[in-house]
Amino acid sequence: MSSLALTLLYLLAAVLGVVACRSLKLPPMLGYLTAGILIGPHALALAQNSESVRHLGEFGVVFLMFSIGLEFSLPKLRAMQRDVFGLGLLQVVLTMAAVCGGTLLLAQTLGGVWDVGWQTALALGGTLAMSSTAIVVKLMAERAEIESEHGRRIMGILLFQDLAVVPLLVLIPALAAAPEDLLPALGWASLKAVVLVTVLLTGGQGLMRWWLTLVARRKSDELFMLNLLLITLGLAWLTELAGLSLALGAFIAGVLVSETEYRHQVGTDIRPFHDVLLGLFFITIGMMLDWHILLEQWALVLGLLAVPLLLKLGLILLLARGMGATTGVGLRAGLYLAQAGEFGFVLLALMQTHGLLRPALMNPILAAMVLSMLATPFLIMYSNQIVMKLVASDWLQQSIQMTHIARKAIDTSKHVIICGYGRCGQNLARMLEQEGIPYMALDLDPDRVRQAAAAGHSVVYGDATRLQALVAAGLVRASAVAITYLDVPSALKVLANTRSHAPQVPVVVRTQDDLHLDRLQAAGATEIVPEAIEGSLMLASHALALVGVPMRRVIRLVQDQREARYNLLRGYFHGADDDRVQERDQERLSTITLPPGAKTLGQPLEHLALHAMGVRVVSLRHSNGRTAALADVLVLAAGDTLVLSGHPSALLGAQDKLLRG
Structure with a gap:
């Protein structure tokens, strides 16, 4: 197969996989993995996992590590230090120790395929300690749980796992050295990493800011993008030249850029490369999986799936309980983080590259990791039912929480329920107070709720997407509901609950732009801002x-x-910079000036029935510059300019009708 045909095959597989996952509301990563499995040499055999494709996939890992470095923030770490360096550190270290000990025990008792050294066992522990940041964060964001009690602990653990990848990228290649050279290899790799990181981070920050400012002053998007690629790949090459990994250099590049004022622009610019190349990396991972292993060694695969899942779940539950969380919160965190992660695949591929893992173990472990990621959306989807069934105290705690909300709202009527008590919600609350209108705010940030409640504000901890919380806040007695955050899926849940149980209560929704106006109006929003x-x-x-x-x-x-x-x-007039994928079918404005030969000249505008095509006439300006009143009977003349509003396909049809009849 030619290079062009192979590239088209990968793109087609990626598109179909992502479309299928989007339709099922699953993370795109699962689509890439499934596509790789199907087109790979062990299924349809449409493509081979060639060396050139694996190199492209490695660039996906490079940009993934760059993005992680870009999000690295010392203030953020300090704010979450208890969850990051307490819960996260213990989770990674204890999982590595448990997996390493269990692997060595199997090596002694079973031998055979399990006859591995402690180097492989330790590397495998680091691999299985990882969870999927991409899947978990996306699903938590859709469920509006990032600021919840379990969400904050989950984010802390994920953040430490991301940081732990950096030393593991140095450790695994060193573990592949001969036994007599192992300690010198570890020491030399650690020394090189420390020296390189120290030099780059101490002297590189000022240089990076100066250089990016110099490039930005040229006001060239192309130059800025080329510069980003040069910095990312250049530092990755530098660390590889030093005998370390490409990903380590990319992480350092991200950290250096994160200390400049250009970090947000860089994050936006680098996103397309990150998504496309990382998707290719997951396709190559899927191609490595031999599905015959699932049939031939199903017991081994199920064991490798179940044991790490249960180990991480139980460990996170115990650690969270030991650090003051309730059993329900700890169990939710364990269910969310029990799966394997994208960095686990990176480390597994690194183990294979350096000969630390035998092919006989590679495929069963890979199959178990893929299955665990496929199971994650369902574990998260049913996590609340699982917790409620297994933890009686969680049901009692939720009942107490609902009772607390109801007690706060029991004497309140004709009030406004504010969903989300961020800056927008607090401004609304102040204006309501000035007018003497009561309100009840629900928010999932415990720190914010505690501080605001101590200041005398009418705010309680509660999830506005849950019907029980809305009912406890006095939904049927409320005069209005205001959704103040920008999460559309969450807003749709609030609208559905309000419409089904209190359809008489008007709902005002805040959104980022007008992209979801029709969807929110159809769901029952009274007004959208x-x-x-x-x-x-x-x-x-x-x-x-x-x-x-x-x-x-x-x-x-x-x-x-x-x-x-x-x-x-x-609608608005689209330009070249408004042609992103999510905007291509968005309602927009378009102008058309009728030339002398147009077929519709002399016809009344209303006879054309453009509204039946889904197009609205916003205004009409005659050739003399005068704007006509649309309420009048208008006869079209040469030189008239119409401003039309509608979706792109409808606008094309309307323009064709105006010009050709």
Whole structure:
């Protein structure tokens, strides 16, 4: 198969896999893994796991480590130090110790395929200690659980696991040295890593800021992007030249950039490379899996699946309980983190490259890791039912929590339920207080709730997406519900619960932009406030005031726009920088000027029935510059310019009808 045909095959497999997972609301990573399994040499045999493809996959790991370094933040670590360096450190160390000890025990008792040295056992412990940041964080974000009690502990453990990968990337190649050279190899690798990291982090931060500023002043997006690739791949090459891994250099590059003011722009620019190449890496991992192993050695695979899952689940539960968490919180954290992770695949591939793992063990372990990741969405989906069934105290605690909310809201009626007590929710609460209107706020950040409640605010710890919490907050007696956070899936859950149990209560929803307006309106939102539209109105009002338009007229113009319920601003004229994937089918504005030969000249506008095509006429301007009133009977003439609003396909049809009849 030619290189072009092979590339097209990988792209087709990736697209189909991701589309299937998106349809099932599963993480894209699972789509890449499944696609790799299907097209690989052990299934349909459409492609071989060639050396060139594996090299491209390694670049995916490089950009993954760069992204991890970019998110590295000392203030963030300090704020979460108890969960990161307490719970996270103990989880990784104890999991490695347990897996290492168990592997050595199997080597002594069973021998055969399990006859491995302590080097392999230790590396395998580090591999299985990892959990999937990509899957868990995505699912927690969709369930609005990142700020919950178990969510904060999960994030702390994941953050330490990400950091632990860095020394493991140095350790595993050193473990592959001959026994008599092992200690010198470990010492030499550690010394090189410490010296290189120290030099780069001490002298590199100022140099990185100076260099990025110099590049940014050229105001060239192409130059900035090329510079990012040069820095990332250059430092990766430098660490590989020093006998360390590519991924370590990429991590250092990310840390250096994270200390500059360009970190957010860099994160946005590097994302396409990160996603595409990492997807290719997971396809190569899937291609390595021989599904025949599942049939021939099913007992071994199931054992390798069940034992690490139960080990990590039980260990995290015990550690969380020992650090003050309830049994329910600890069990949820264990269920969320029991699976293998993307860094586990990276370390497993590194073990294979350096000959630390026999092929007879490689495939069963790989199969078990893939199965554990496939099971993760279902474990998380049913985690609440599992916890409620196994932990009676969790049910009691949730009942106490609902009782606490109900007690706070028992004497309240005609109040506003505020879902989310961040900056937006607190501003709303202040304005309600000024007008003497009662409110009840629900939030999942315990620190914020504690501080706000101590200050006398009417806020309680509770998940607004859960019907029990809304009912306890007095949903049926409320005058309105305000959803103040930007998470659309969570907002849809609140809308569904409100519509089914208190359809008379109006719901106001805050969104980032107008992309989900129709979806939220269909779900029952009374009003939707897109931040992008409100920002554009404020910008326009300030600009009008600065150029001399009387303030009374400015206020009236803004009010007219708001009373139109954002209809004019729901679409906007798209440019080259608005053509991202998620915006290509978004409602937009388009203009068309009728030429002298147009077939519709002389016809009344209303006879064209453009609305039946899904297109709305926003305005019409004659060739003399005068804007016509749409309420009048308009006859189209040459030179007329129409502003149309609709989706791209509908706009193309309308333009064709206007020009060709």
